[in-house]
Each structure stands twice: as structure tokens, then as C-alpha cells.
Amino acid sequence: MEVAVFGIGGKVGVLLVPALERAGHEVVDARGGGIDRCDVAVDFTRPDAVADNAERCFQSGLPLVIGTSGFDLEAIDAGAKKNRIPCFHAPNFAQGAVLMMRFAEEAARILPSAEIVELHHETKLDAPSGTAKATAARMGTNPPIHSVRLPGLVAHQEVIFGGPGETLTIRHDTTSRDAFVPGVLLAxxxxxxxxxxxxIGLDALL
Structure with a gap:
């Protein structure tokens, strides 16, 4: 399979390219030409670049996996439907993060009082994170979200539940972006x- 990569030199791209090659796929740098011959594309860039990258895929009839967060979901959905192109986005491609969101959804049914703390590297542009917003939506209790941006962090989230005489914390830590690769390959x-x-959501593929 030929894969066009938007963000080939980024933090995730540099890990994804060798993983794609090990899996037997051919990688095409989407910054240049040649995406028309590809089978699928993946975007790990910036929120303000997603719309243009998606439009290139739509014009080429290219299915797209989006790992970037903070973009206009409704606009991409509308464009994909108009052009009859399948697109996929996960707020978080780490399998453990999917489990964390599932567990938080279940816990919220019993302990509705909760708050979310999400912590990411200092260069992450969007806050709250897509994972935090997706978790809150699944919980259905409109929990407050607190965002932390600091050097030394990768991607972390905890959901803290409180009840009479007890608390429950569900936490997921991504210590390396290698955690995203299996989910991206699956998508x-x-x-x-x-x-x-x-x-939207890795749950749809598992």
C-alpha cells in the first residue's frame, strides 16, 4: 500500500515512516507531488493545515486518516461526504487511551462528580486536548477540564471521580509517541x- 504522509518530519511522522516501511508499505512525502498514485493518506501536522491537506485528498479521491487535533470536525465531515471520501480521526491513537475513555464512561454512571486533567508537551497547540473533550463527551456529565502544558511531558490524562468518602482516579500516560503507531497502522x-x-474514534475500528 502506498501511503501519503502529511507531516513526515514531525514528532509522530518520524516514528510512523519506519513503522510503515517495516509493515511493507511505500511512503510518499505529501509535501511534494505524487499523492494521486497513493492508496491512503495520513495527517499529523497542525490544526490550521488540516483543511488544505484534506482538500488535496478529496480532489485525489484519497481516503484520509487524521491524527492532528483541534481542527474543524464538521467541515472535514461535510467535505468528505460531499466528495464521497472516507476519513478517520481519533482523538488519541494509543490503545490504552481508548480503554481509559471506556472506563471513565462506565465510572461516570456511578460517580457523576468528576474532573479531567490533561497534560501535554509545551508545543501542543490546542487546549483542551481532543482526548479530554472526547472523554467528557462520552461521560455525559460535563466535567470541568484542566489543561497543563509543560516541557518533559508527552501526553497524559487523568479523570478524577469523587463520591461520599471516596475518590477514583483513572489515568493514562503516554511516555513515548511509539504508543500511537499501532493505532495509526490499524486506521x-x-x-x-x-x-x-x-x-471518529479508535473504538470504531477495534
Whole structure:
């Protein structure tokens, strides 16, 4: 499979490219030409670059996996449906983060009082994170979200629940961006089988 990579030199891109090659895929730098011949594309860039990158994919009939967060979900969904292109986005591609969100959703049914603390590296542009917003949406209790941006962090989140005489903390720590790679590879393999539009969440593929 030929994969066009937007953000090939970024923090995730530099890990993703060798993983794609080890899996037998051919990598194409999406900054240049040649994406028309690709089978699928992946975007790990910046929120303000996603719309233009997606439009290039739509014009090329190229299914797209988006790992960037903070972009306009509704606009991408509308464009993908208009052009009948399947797109996929996960707030977090780490499998442990998916479990954390599942557990938080379950806990919120019993302990509705909760707050979310998300912590990321200082260069992350969006706050709150996509993972925190997705977690809050799944919990359905409108929990407050606190964002921390500091050097030395990668991606971390804890959901703290409180009840009479007890607290419960559900936490996930990404200590290396290597944690994202298996989820991205899975999405690239399955995105072409998804319906036109934007499918959200790794749960949809597991």
C-alpha cells in the first residue's frame, strides 16, 4: 500500500515512516507531488493545515486518516461526504487511551462528580486536548477540564471521580509517541472500508 504522509518530519511522522516501511508499505512525502498514485493518506501536522491537506485528498479521491487535533470536525465531515471520501480521526491513537475513555464512561454512571486533567508537551497547540473533550463527551456529565502544558511531558490524562468518602482516579500516560503507531497502522488498513464522511474514534475500528 502506498501511503501519503502529511507531516513526515514531525514528532509522530518520524516514528510512523519506519513503522510503515517495516509493515511493507511505500511512503510518499505529501509535501511534494505524487499523492494521486497513493492508496491512503495520513495527517499529523497542525490544526490550521488540516483543511488544505484534506482538500488535496478529496480532489485525489484519497481516503484520509487524521491524527492532528483541534481542527474543524464538521467541515472535514461535510467535505468528505460531499466528495464521497472516507476519513478517520481519533482523538488519541494509543490503545490504552481508548480503554481509559471506556472506563471513565462506565465510572461516570456511578460517580457523576468528576474532573479531567490533561497534560501535554509545551508545543501542543490546542487546549483542551481532543482526548479530554472526547472523554467528557462520552461521560455525559460535563466535567470541568484542566489543561497543563509543560516541557518533559508527552501526553497524559487523568479523570478524577469523587463520591461520599471516596475518590477514583483513572489515568493514562503516554511516555513515548511509539504508543500511537499501532493505532495509526490499524486506521490506515481499515479507513478505505469506512463510509464516506468522518468516522471518529479508535473504538470504531477495534
Amino acid at each position: 490506515l488498513e481499515k479507513v478505505r472500508d469506512l463510509p464516506p464522511g468522518l468516522t
